[in-house]
Amino acid sequence: MGPDLFRRLLDEHVAALTLYARQWCAAPEDVVQEAFLKLVRQKLPPDNCVAWLYRVVRNGAISVARSAQRRRRHELDAAAQTPAWFVEHDDAALDADAATAALAELPLEQREVIVAHLWGGLTFEQIAEVAGCSSSTAHRWYLAGLSALRERLGVPCPKTSETRS
């Protein structure tokens, strides 16, 4: 793998991968860093580097979460004190903290699919391959998660200004 490709992957996907890894563990940075180092160690680069990285990050984050089961209560506390998931921006349509809280309340599988699709750019077929499920299941989880977020965040309809509860 050339340094240019590696640098481009790092700049474009490191944040989304960190957000993706937060769904399982409280220290996603280590998991993401190890995933990129594993990518460098590969003799031949994968066909789809982005999907490969999401799979490695997911496996790494789950492994870290399983090895810290006895400290789950402390991890939850640590997760509550972790840095913000999103960058604060005044022009954003949604509040970052509110979006963070709403995502944290979603089931793991729904949150995983939403993060991978919206911020990772993966297709439902790729998400299905990473998560080990079918593409239709991934799509169903996605819609369910969006619906739950819409209800929690109260996103107004663009056609009408009324907010649906």
Add this chain to the structure above:
Amino acid sequence: MSEDLRNPELNALEAALTGLKPTSGSLDREQLMFRAGQESMRRPQWLWPATTAVLAFAIVMLGGLLAMRPTQREIVYVRIETPVPPAPLPYEEPSEPEPAPLPQALARAPLVLKGDYARLRDELLSGKVSQAAAPSYFAPDPTSLDQLLGLPPEALDHIGRSRLNRAFSRTGEPL
């Protein structure tokens, strides 16, 4: 599916959520790039151990083959006959021809001289007759009979001289 993705509310939510930029947390980009460079230059750990194992195996195999080699060797002699060029003939200097051997008759038998010649020779050799007085038998010209006999000249008459001449000329030997 109960809801369609083309639902405007869901599309709006998607757009709003996509507007949020996730943070990379405490991940150090420069440190990650440095470590990635180190990982890309790291040599495989199995290279030298594998090389050592292969060389050790080769040494053991070669040593075993050397130890199992038979000590006695069968030596086969092969006779190769090559034509030997003839030796050059030694140089022989031309030698003088040996004198022809005397005929056996002459070699065994002594010379026997007959007649007055023999007597005269003996007398000459014994010193009774001086060499000056001895007639010369080697004169190319035939000497007169008077001289041969030691007679004064004109001692013999014509008839006696002719008879003696015929006798000498015929036999070639003195009577």
